Amino acid sequence: MTLLAHDRYCDEIAHQVGRLRAVVTSGTDLSATVPTCPDWSLEDLVRHMGGALRWVDALVRSRAQENIPEERIPLAAGPGERGDAAALDKWLAETGERVVEALREAGPDTSVWTWAGTADSGFWARRMTHEITVHRADAALAAGLPYEVAPEIAADAVDEWLQLVEWVQRSGAHPAAQELRGPGHSIHLHATDTDPALNAEWLIELGEAGVGWRRGHEKATVALRGPLTPLLLAFYRRLPLDAPGLEVLGEREVLEFWLERATFG
Numbered sequence: 135m136t137l138l139a140h141d142r143y144c145d146e147i148a149h150q151v152g153r154l155r156a157v158v159t160s161g162t163d164l165s166a167t168v169p170t171c172p173d174w175s176l177e178d179l180v181r182h183m184g185g186a187l188r189w190v191d192a193l194v195r196s197r198a199q200e201n202i203p204e205e206r207i208p209l210a211a212g213p214g215e216r217g218d219a220a221a222l223d224k225w226l227a228e229t230g231e232r233v234v235e236a237l238r239e240a241g242p243d244t245s246v247w248t249w250a251g252t253a254d255s256g257f258w259a260r261r262m263t264h265e266i267t268v269h270r271a272d273a274a275l276a277a278g279l280p281y282e283v284a285p286e287i288a289a290d291a292v293d294e295w296l297q298l299v300e301w302v303q304r305s306g307a308h309p310a311a312q313e314l315r316g317p318g319h320s321i322h323l324h325a326t327d328t329d330p331a332l333n334a335e336w337l338i339e340l341g342e343a344g345v346g347w348r349r350g351h352e353k354a355t356v357a358l359r360g361p362l363t364p365l366l367l368a369f370y371r372r373l374p375l376d377a378p379g380l381e382v383l384g385e386r387e388v389l390e391f392w393l394e395r396a397t398f399g
Contacts, residue, residue: 137260138286138287138290140241142286143237143256143259143262144234146263147187147230147234147262147263147266148230150263150266151187151227151230151234153270154183154266154270155227157180157276158180158226162176162277162279163176164219164222166277168275169276170272176276177216177217177222179269179276180212180226180273181211181212181222182269183265185210185211187230188232189204189207190233190258191229191233191236194237194255197244198247199247201249209225209229212225237255237258241255243255243256250305250307260290267283267291268367271283271367271372275372283363285328288325288365289332292323292365292366293349295369295396296338299311300345300346304344311396314344314345314391315343316388317341317342318355319340319388320338320340320352320354320356320388321337321340321388321389321392322337322352322354323335323357323365324357324358325362326359328362333349335349335351336348336350338354340388356385357383358382360377360379361379364378364379365380368380369393371393375389
């Protein structure tokens with residue numbers, strides 16, 4: 135599967151940091167519960183996302199060959215005082231600048247520890263792009279603000295998630311993923327509002343040997359159809375399957391089975 139250019143990921147991280155900062159400074163109550171992550175307040179979510187970016191900055195800058203514990207990363211937890219939108223915004227802005235600078239300087243092929251698959255800086259540019267893209271959706275939902283994402287980013291987010299599910303299943307890193315098997319079960323994701331050149335359709339097969347997938351239009355046990363952005367958010371369990379614009383055709387329980395098990399940290 136062709137990835138986006140490394141600089142495109144870096145650009146998108148910077149863009150998404152800016153959009154997340156706009157939520158922080160929108161006047162929304164930072165203690166508001168995030169409906170898609172109900173254990174978190176909006177401030178918890180922002181601190182989590184900024185902390186992840188600080189962690190990746192530390193890994194990439196140091197060319198780390200093993201994990202760096204959070205307690206060794208300066209300001210990983212965010213500013214000291216809670217409830218201060220200005221301080222949180224400043225910390226997030228500095229965090230975004232640091233991680234984008236580090237990733238641009240490293241390029242995609244620098245050897246760096248990762249938790250899955252290829253151990254290079256390119257993994258982190260792509261992973262953080264989609265991590266913040268989805269968490270920014272969480273923040274927008276909590277604040278009641280509109281959300282949009284570039285089509286090529288949304289499509290690549292689906293690709294990456296499927297690749298991570300494959301890796302998790304092969305590695306045995308998450309027990310629930312081992313259950314994603316079954317003779318003749320398949321899922322078709324079909325974005326209905328994109329340029330045909332993007333080929334924003336996927337066939338996911340749950341065979342006896344595990345998960346396999348490819349881009350394309352094919353019949354399946356169940357299909358999820360709709361505009362690409364809500365399709366992405368439903369696939370990431372950020373929107374319900376019956377959200378406006380989405381349509382499930384076929385054996386809905388197969389899709390629900392997938393969504394319950396294709397989740398991991």
